[in-house]
Each structure stands twice: as C-alpha cells, then as structure tokens.
Amino acid sequence: TIMNNQHLNNNNNNNMTSSSSSSSYYSFSLFSSHGMTGVFSLHDIQIVEIFLAVAVFIVIHSLRQKKFHGLPVWPVVGMLPSLIFGLRQNMYEWLTDTTNRQRGTFHFKGPWFSSLQSVVTSDPRNLEHLLKAKFSNFPKGGYFRNNLKDLLGDGIFNADNETWAKQRKTASIVFHSTKFRQLTADSLFELVHKRLLPVLEESLKNDIPIDLQDVLLRLTFDNVCMIAFGVDPGCLTPGLPEIPFACAFEKATEATVLRFVTPTCVWKMMKYLNIGPEKDLKESITGVNLFADEVIRTRKKELALQDENSKQRSDLLTVFMRLKDEKGQPFSDKFLRDICVNFILAGRDTSSVALSWFFWLINQHPETEEKILEEICRILRERESAGNVEITGPVIFQPEEIKKMDFLHAAISEALRLYPSVPVDHKEVVEDDVFPDGTVLKKGTKVIYAIYSMGRMEAIWGKDCREYKPERWLRDGRFMSESAYKFTAFNGGPRLCLGKDFAYYQMKFAAASILYRYQVKVTKNHPVEPKLALTMYMKYGLKVNLIRRDEAELHKLLRVKY
Numbered sequence: 001t002i003m004n005n006q007h008l009n010n011n012n013n014n015n016m017t018s019s020s021s022s023s024s025y026y027s028f029s030l031f032s033s034h035g036m037t038g039v040f041s042l043h044d045i046q047i048v049e050i051f052l053a054v055a056v057f058i059v060i061h062s063l064r065q066k067k068f069h070g071l072p073v074w075p076v077v078g079m080l081p082s083l084i085f086g087l088r089q090n091m092y093e094w095l096t097d098t099t100n101r102q103r104g105t106f107h108f109k110g111p112w113f114s115s116l117q118s119v120v121t122s123d124p125r126n127l128e129h130l131l132k133a134k135f136s137n138f139p140k141g142g143y144f145r146n147n148l149k150d151l152l153g154d155g156i157f158n159a160d161n162e163t164w165a166k167q168r169k170t171a172s173i174v175f176h177s178t179k180f181r182q183l184t185a186d187s188l189f190e191l192v193h194k195r196l197l198p199v200l201e202e203s204l205k206n207d208i209p210i211d212l213q214d215v216l217l218r219l220t221f222d223n224v225c226m227i228a229f230g231v232d233p234g235c236l237t238p239g240l241p242e243i244p245f246a247c248a249f250e251k252a253t254e255a256t257v258l259r260f261v262t263p264t265c266v267w268k269m270m271k272y273l274n275i276g277p278e279k280d281l282k283e284s285i286t287g288v289n290l291f292a293d294e295v296i297r298t299r300k301k302e303l304a305l306q307d308e309n310s311k312q313r314s315d316l317l318t319v320f321m322r323l324k325d326e327k328g329q330p331f332s333d334k335f336l337r338d339i340c341v342n343f344i345l346a347g348r349d350t351s352s353v354a355l356s357w358f359f360w361l362i363n364q365h366p367e368t369e370e371k372i373l374e375e376i377c378r379i380l381r382e383r384e385s386a387g388n389v390e391i392t393g394p395v396i397f398q399p400e401e402i403k404k405m406d407f408l409h410a411a412i413s414e415a416l417r418l419y420p421s422v423p424v425d426h427k428e429v430v431e432d433d434v435f436p437d438g439t440v441l442k443k444g445t446k447v448i449y450a451i452y453s454m455g456r457m458e459a460i461w462g463k464d465c466r467e468y469k470p471e472r473w474l475r476d477g478r479f480m481s482e483s484a485y486k487f488t489a490f491n492g493g494p495r496l497c498l499g500k501d502f503a504y505y506q507m508k509f510a511a512a513s514i515l516y517r518y519q520v521k522v523t524k525n526h527p528v529e530p531k532l533a534l535t536m537y538m539k540y541g542l543k544v545n546l547i548r549r550d551e552a553e554l555h556k557l558l559r560v561k562y
C-alpha cells in the first residue's frame with residue numbers, strides 16, 4: 001500500500017510540475033452563454049485552487065470546532081452565524097440544545113472586537129458558585145450598568161457593591177414589614193375584585209375573546225405602581241385605555257433592550273446625534289420622569305402638611321422619603337426616582353407573564369385545573385366549618401387561605417420552571433476564577449446563566465423534565481421548595497428576588513379568583529411562542545374565551561368530603 005501511495009504521489013507531483021511549468025504559456029478560452037469570451041491563465045486557476053483549498057480547510061476546521069466548543073467557530077465572526085440561526089428559531093430552545101450538548105457550559109465566541117464573548121452555563125454547581133459562594137466576584141458589571149443607566153440610574157436592579165447593599169437592606173425591611181404586607185393585600189383586593197373581574201365579566205357577556213396576557217400585564221403594572229409610588233395609574237379600567245406613563249415605560253424598556261444587541265460605540269453615537277432608537281429612548285425616559293417627578297413633588301407636599309392621608313401611607317416612595325442617608329440628609333429626588341423606577345421594572349411584568357404561561361399550561365392539563373379547583377373548594381369548606389357559616393355572595397380569598405393553597409403554589413412553580421419570566425441572566429467576572437465544573441473564567445468575561453435551559457435538564461429534573469407535572473413539587477400534599485441554584489426563576493443568594501413572596505401571593509390570589517369563577521379556554525389555533533426580550537412574554541399574547549363555572553358543579557365540590 002505504501003509503495004502504491006508513493007507511486008500515486010509521484011504521478012501527482014509529476015502532473016503538478018508539468019502543469020505549472022506550462023502555465024506561463026498555456027491559456028484557456030471560455031465561451032459564455034452570451035457569446036463573450038473570457039481568458040484565464042493557468043496561474044489564475046492555481047490561485048482559485050489555493051483559494052478553494054483554504055476555504056475547504058476553514059470550513060472543515062470551523063465545523064470540527066463544534067466538537068470541542070458546541071458550535072462551529074468561524075474566522076473573524078466566531079459563533080455569530082450559529083447565533084443568528086438560533087435567533088431565527090426559538091432562541092431559548094437553541095440555547096438549551098447547545099448547553100445540553102456541552103454538558104451544561106460553553107464558551108460563546110463572538111465576532112472579534114465585539115462585546116459578545118461570554119461563558120454560558122446551566123450547571124447548578126456553577127450557579128451556586130456565581131450567585132452565592134463567590135458573590136462579590138460576579139457583579140452585574142459595567143457593561144450591564146452602562147446599557148441600563150439612562151432608564152434605571154443607580155437603582156437596586158442596576159447597582160452593585162455598596163450602592164446596591166444599602167438599597168437592598170432598606171427595601172428588605174420594608175418588604176417584610178406588616179404594614180407593607182397589608183398594603184400589598186389591600187391593593188390586590190381592590191385591583192382583582194373591582195377591576196380585573198369586571199373586565200373579564202364584560203368579555204364573557206359580550207362573548208368576545210380577550211388577550212389575557214394584556215389584561216394581566218395591566219393588573220401587575222397598576223399593582224406595582226401602587227406599591228412603589230403609592231399611585232394607581234389605572235391601566236386596568238374598562239375599555240383598557242392607553243396610559244401615557246405605562247406606554248412611556250414600555251417604550252423605554254424596549255429601546256434599552258436594543259442597546260444589548262447594538263455595538264456600544266454605535267448606540268453611543270446614536271445617542272450623541274439623538275437619532276434612531278436612542279431618540280425614542282430619550283423621549284420615553286422624559287415621559288417616565290415627568291410622571292415620577294410629579295408624584296415625588298406632590299408626596300413631598302403631602303408629607304410636609306402631615307395630613308392623615310400621608311400618615312397611612314406605606315409605599316416604598318413614602319418610606320424612603322421618611323428615611324435619611326448616611327449623612328443624615330433626606331434622599332435626593334433622583335435617588336427616589338431611581339428606587340421607584342427599578343421596582344416598577346422588576347415587578348411590572350414578571351408575575352403577569354408567569355400567569356399567562358400558567359393559564360396556557362393548565363388549558364392543556366384539565367386534570368391540573370380540576371385539582372386546583374378541588375383545593376380551592378376544600379379551603380372554602382374549611383372556612384365554612386370553622387365559622388359555621390355557609391358561603392353566600394362573592395368569594396374573596398383571605399391571605400391565610402391563599403397561603404394554604406399548596407397545589408396551586410406547585411402548579412405555578414412548575415409553570416415557572418418551564419417558562420421562567422427571566423429566561424437568561426447575566427454577570428461579569430471581576431478577578432480570574434474557575435467554575436466548579438472546571439471552566440476557566442478570565443477577568444472581564446461575561447457569564448450568562450440560562451435559566452430557561454435549566455428547567456429542561458434531565459440531570460436536574462429527570463427524564464420527564466419537559467413535562468408539566470405540578471406533583472413533582474409536592475410531598476404528602478405539601479409544597480416542597482427546591483434549591484435556588486436548580487430552580488433559578490427567582491435568582492438566588494444575596495440577590496434573590498426581593499418580591500418573591502409578594503409575587504406568589506399576587507399570582508395565587510389572581511389565579512384562584514379567576515379559576516373559581518371561570519374556565520379559561522385558549523382560543524382555537526391561537527399561536528403561542530416566547531418573545532425574545534428580557535422578560536418571557538408570549539409573542540402573540542394569550543387570546544382566551546371565558547366560560548362561567550357551573551354553580552352546581554362548584555356546589556358539589558364544596559360539599560364533597562375528602
């Protein structure tokens with residue numbers, strides 16, 4: 001075989017020598033279909049051959065990289081072609097496939113000189129390292145802060161180190177105070193019973209499908225404004241009006257997100273020239289500030305007058321206005337504005353999109369819906385037997401009853417596992433480090449943690465990880481929480497979502513109040529897929545038809561003994 005190969009090589013070499021030696025005086029004529037003649041020398045053909053050989057080498061080399069890096073790595077553009085391909089389908093599924101292929105972690109190699117170089121992980125060991133064990137080595141970082149600075153300023157969501165710690169401490173005390181809990185319960189009662197249910201009733205009476213996601217977004221926007229500013233903007237009112245503050249907030253967030261997919265120098269130039277999305281951003285931030293400034297001014301006057309109204313207030317703005325900074329001075333208006341805007345961003349859409357996925361999932365799992373209804377009726381029966389009174393008139397769930405709804409808690413957590421409201425999150429490396437799985441992290445690297453992908457990992461949730469099974473959260477009928485580094489929907493460690501308890505209360509209260517009254521049927525053929533954004537919205541909303549619950553059926557469930 002060796003001799004045969006040598007013979008072949010000699011032949012090839014001879015052929016190559018003869019062709020190259022004659023290349024200087026041989027040429028080929030090519031006749032195009034248009035009758036034109038092109039003349040190529042053998043020298044030209046060799047250049048084409050070399051070019052082709054290099055191209056073939058690059059293609060093979062780039063594709064072979066896939067084995068080591070999970071995705072092909074092309075010269076100059078790195079993994080960008082694969083990312084573009086991923087963006088054209090379901091981006092989160094694409095990310096899940098890639099992280100699974102790479103056993104949880106891979107280096108994303110972006111184009112040279114771009115800000116896309118990062119490490120992507122969905123490994124719970126790395127998450128614990130990142131969010132807790134080495135917390136101070138993984139702040140949000142300058143890149144994130146610069147992109148969000150115009151909208152969020154130095155608020156909790158956009159701050160690190162001392163600036164973050166101070167706000168977190170104060171806000172934590174507020175969130176866990178009895179007065180604040182009372183405010184959240186009262187505001188939610190108002191919104192659900194006086195606004196949400198009437199709007200749903202209207203849609204049922206008129207027999208018109210309604211976009212449940214839109215209605216829920218309006219509910220949580222009004223709710224979080226009541227908590228942050230102590231003001232109700234009225235998005236969820238009959239006719240579902242456009243509210244300037246809500247529109248400005250929405251536009252400002254959308255324009256800010258664009259900065260993450262635009263090279264920094266480009267958006268900075270657009271900002272300087274006041275053109276394109278940066279012009280929209282400036283205008284919408286002005287809209288947000290107008291509203292915030294007006295609320296702050298009015299509240300200051302109210303507090304100075306010491307009227308009865310102001311004494312009752314326990315919203316974040318009023319609480320922070322009563323406090324002093326480390327120099328004993330009242331907080332500046334800018335700081336107060338940042339605090340409130342950050343809380344609105346954190347709490348305005350996360351619960352509503354989670355509820356939208358929940359309603360969509362239970363629409364496909366009627367057995368889950370039935371169990372939720374049974375649980376609600378069992379709790380109402382307990383109320384009856386404790387007070388020896390029969391339930392008549394509208395049912396209003398009490399906070400301690402909501403707390404007892406373990407199955408509903410599990411059904412919502414399971415929806416969040418599969419469709420986390422924040423599908424991916426981000427940190428930056430301060431000092432060189434190594435992840436527990438051995439991944440080397442260089443200073444300045446961006447780390448993306450793929451929360452969506454974590455909910456679909458067999459290694460964490462078992463073979464049935466893609467199935468909707470609320471039962472996996474229950475032991476002997478009681479809800480059992482999971483480690484925050486496996487179920488990362490609310491983040492973990494010192495930056496665990498501050499609104500987690502409130503969000504569960506809000507979601508359970510709204511879901512129980514709706515499900516007790518209506519069956520929610522997703523409109524036939526309504527397309528459902530995630531939108532590519534910071535929060536996992538349903539791209540086309542959630543069009544539903546409501547069917548009133550059969551009173552006889554409810555009555556039967558209320559009388560059943562378990």
Ligand code: HEM
Nearest residue numbers: 156346347350351354421422489490491495497498499503
């Ligand atoms: C289903 C509902 C919710 C989910 C899934 C959720 C999830 C999260 C996640 C993943 C983070 C970390 C974000 C990051 O650091 O990049 C976070 C932070 C935060 N969330 Fe939530 N959230 C929800 C509802 C709420 C609500 C209703 C509020 C307030 C009213 C709220 C307030 C906050 C705050 C203030 C932070 C920042 C905490 C910090 O950085 O120390 N969240 N949330």
